[in-house]
Amino acid sequence: xxxxxASINYITGKVGxxxxxxLILMAALLGVTILLDVLVVEKIFDPLGYLYxxxxxLAVLYGIYPLYTSRRLVGYYWERASQNRLxxxxxxxxxxxxxxxxxxxxxxxxxxxxxxxxxxxxxxxxTIEESVYHPETQQSxxxxxxxxxxxxxxxDNKGRDLLAxxxxxxRISLQVGxxxxxxxxxxxxxxxxxxxxxxxxxxxxLMRFTDIMMTFPFFLLLVFIVFxxxxxxxxxxxxxxxxxxxxxARLVRSETLSLRTREFIMAAKALGASxxxxxxxxxxxxxxxxxxxxxxxxxxxVILAEAGLSFIGLGDPSVTSWGMVxxxxxxxxxxxxxxxxxxxxxxxxxxxxxxxxxxxxxDAFDPRSAV
Amino acid sequence: MLDHKLxxxxxxxxxxxxxxxxxxxxxxxxxxxxxxxxDIKEGEALGLVGESGCGKSTLGRTILRLEEPTEGQIIxxxxxxxxxxxxxxxxxxxxxxMIFQDPQSFLDPRMTVGQSIGxxxxxxxxxDDKEREQRVIEILERVGxxxxxxxxxxxxxxxxxxxxxxxxRALILNPKLIIADEPVSxxxxxxxxxxxxxxxxxxxxxxxxxxxxxHDLSVIKYVSQRVAVMYLGKIVELASRDEIFQNTRHxxxxxxxxxxxxxxxxxxxxxxxxxxxxxxxxxxxxxxFHTRCHRVLPLCHQEEPNxxxxxxxxxxxxxxxRG
Numbered sequence: 001x002x003x004x005x006a007s008i009n010y011i012t013g014k015v016g017x018x019x020x021x022x023l024i025l026m027a028a029l030l031g032v033t034i035l036l037d038v039l040v041v042e043k044i045f046d047p048l049g050y051l052y053x054x055x056x057x058l059a060v061l062y063g064i065y066p067l068y069t070s071r072r073l074v075g076y077y078w079e080r081a082s083q084n085r086l087x088x089x090x091x092x093x094x095x096x097x098x099x100x101x102x103x104x105x106x107x108x109x110x111x112x113x114x115x116x117x118x119x120x121x122x123x124x125x126x127t128i129e130e131s132v133y134h135p136e137t138q139q140s141x142x143x144x145x146x147x148x149x150x151x152x153x154x155x156d157n158k159g160r161d162l163l164a165x166x167x168x169x170x171r172i173s174l175q176v177g178x179x180x181x182x183x184x185x186x187x188x189x190x191x192x193x194x195x196x197x198x199x200x201x202x203x204x205x206l207m208r209f210t211d212i213m214m215t216f217p218f219f220l221l222l223v224f225i226v227f228x229x230x231x232x233x234x235x236x237x238x239x240x241x242x243x244x245x246x247x248x249a250r251l252v253r254s255e256t257l258s259l260r261t262r263e264f265i266m267a268a269k270a271l272g273a274s275x276x277x278x279x280x281x282x283x284x285x286x287x288x289x290x291x292x293x294x295x296x297x298x299x300x301x302v303i304l305a306e307a308g309l310s311f312i313g314l315g316d317p318s319v320t321s322w323g324m325v326x327x328x329x330x331x332x333x334x335x336x337x338x339x340x341x342x343x344x345x346x347x348x349x350x351x352x353x354x355x356x357x358x359x360x361x362x363d364a365f366d367p368r369s370a371v
Numbered sequence: 372m373l374d375h376k377l378x379x380x381x382x383x384x385x386x387x388x389x390x391x392x393x394x395x396x397x398x399x400x401x402x403x404x405x406x407x408x409x410d411i412k413e414g415e416a417l418g419l420v421g422e423s424g425c426g427k428s429t430l431g432r433t434i435l436r437l438e439e440p441t442e443g444q445i446i447x448x449x450x451x452x453x454x455x456x457x458x459x460x461x462x463x464x465x466x467x468x469m470i471f472q473d474p475q476s477f478l479d480p481r482m483t484v485g486q487s488i489g490x491x492x493x494x495x496x497x498x499d500d501k502e503r504e505q506r507v508i509e510i511l512e513r514v515g516x517x518x519x520x521x522x523x524x525x526x527x528x529x530x531x532x533x534x535x536x537x538x539x540r541a542l543i544l545n546p547k548l549i550i551a552d553e554p555v556s557x558x559x560x561x562x563x564x565x566x567x568x569x570x571x572x573x574x575x576x577x578x579x580x581x582x583x584x585x586h587d588l589s590v591i592k593y594v595s596q597r598v599a600v601m602y603l604g605k606i607v608e609l610a611s612r613d614e615i616f617q618n619t620r621h622x623x624x625x626x627x628x629x630x631x632x633x634x635x636x637x638x639x640x641x642x643x644x645x646x647x648x649x650x651x652x653x654x655x656x657x658x659x660f661h662t663r664c665h666r667v668l669p670l671c672h673q674e675e676p677n678x679x680x681x682x683x684x685x686x687x688x689x690x691x692x693r694g
Binding site for chain 2: 073268273
């Protein structure tokens, strides 16, 4: 038993801490599963599932664990951020949205189930007059439809439950927003910090590469990818993530440039710290506040991009997203206004919530706004 | 024992290239450290003094290989460390440590003080959390803080306390050589004395060797046994403390010493140096000090004087003392 513990201790020492050990183990595990997936032709997870597991592990090890170890610092920032009421409201809405996405689907019906008997029902508390063509008398007669509790937000022209669609859309939007932003911000941070810290030729190469990526029309690339590989949500997330890091890289780089001349970086070098240690243990934690703000403020852009893609009909047809509902609704705006309004309002509120929270965080992290 | 050389520096140069123009042409060099040679004996404290911008901090950093030397040799305990790569250097870092100048910036603001000090141990293979914690507490108490304070962040300490933390971090690896880069110049005078006394106590306790960089001559006089005076990237005078202060030879050192405000002397003739330090990109021909020297000779304009021993291990680079 002690032997066993000692060998674990030894390995942990070799790789540099229990956190890295878990990370390496998770990476190996994921690698093996992907291999099994590809070679044995058995669908274990879909591509999005892999992204979830990878980013989830990273978030716990390098996001939540450090937050926990520096509770006092986090408490201090919370105290400052909570003075901004809009930011707190934004946070509340985002938490509500997450809850909706996580447990909502268990309480709603299947968002794709059609029922033409119950089409175009208005939301609860609304009544509309609809003219219905009567085949026997060959006349249009006026009919009153009242919203009911069975479909609190009404139905669309195929009789699909709007509430179920909104809940499903929340899930898709958050998935796309968080995953794509996670990829983009992680990439941008690594590239920005490395570029600034190593400097010289490497800096030049990385920054020119960033410039090229910036000029790349990413929406066109998305359309192109969708055209070739078919509309798959995982591809959309990957493309947005792999092209969206440029702004982050530049902001992080300029922040790091001023950090790397600070004496504590030289002090770490004098202690014998390796470059990777300086980057991961000193530089990244010191730009983390900037990264959190960038991430929060770029999530709405990503959500809107996905909605836009679905709106023009290039979204993943197997999932119900807000953009898709919006598209369905705007074609019947004259007969069923609520179908377009509901996802529109949700998009509006979500984007607003993330922006408010981002602004609040930025102010909280900025020492100049300290009283 | 005392004559054993711990560190030898031979003809060390550190040039920073100046580039400009459309294709980043090489326009010249900032000669921050230009042909400097000296050695430090084990257990000794060598003071390095000079004006701001004379290259003394660069010299200290280059010796620790925090800056890459342009030319010359750094020999630590008979090993040439000038060309070692970063991996090979890591082992030596345990033995050579640095104390920094600016207490506001040499600690990572996102780490607790305990983590900052413990990092040194972590890098050098102490993986056990308990052992690290124990040693951090010990060193904190040794430099006059409480072990409990290791859980706090740097902004919760005063400058003097932070300088104590910096000393603790440098000492936790049990080094032999400490390069102290203006460790007290950012502190109040009352705190300066505390920190200097702490450094002197620790020197005896741990058997340390100091290279003490400062611009304040009274600080240098208090801590060092030998003193080197630097001007514009070169050492102009190097001798034991008593020689330097009582038997001053170089006109620049004379001028520096005359600027110390005293309360015992009734009347002191101050030597005022005209002009300011010339640019290290384009140092004056001949003796670098001739543009401001009050005892300048015609020879000084043409020929650069070498550092030579004028007896009693007193080295001076000046044409006035040509044998």
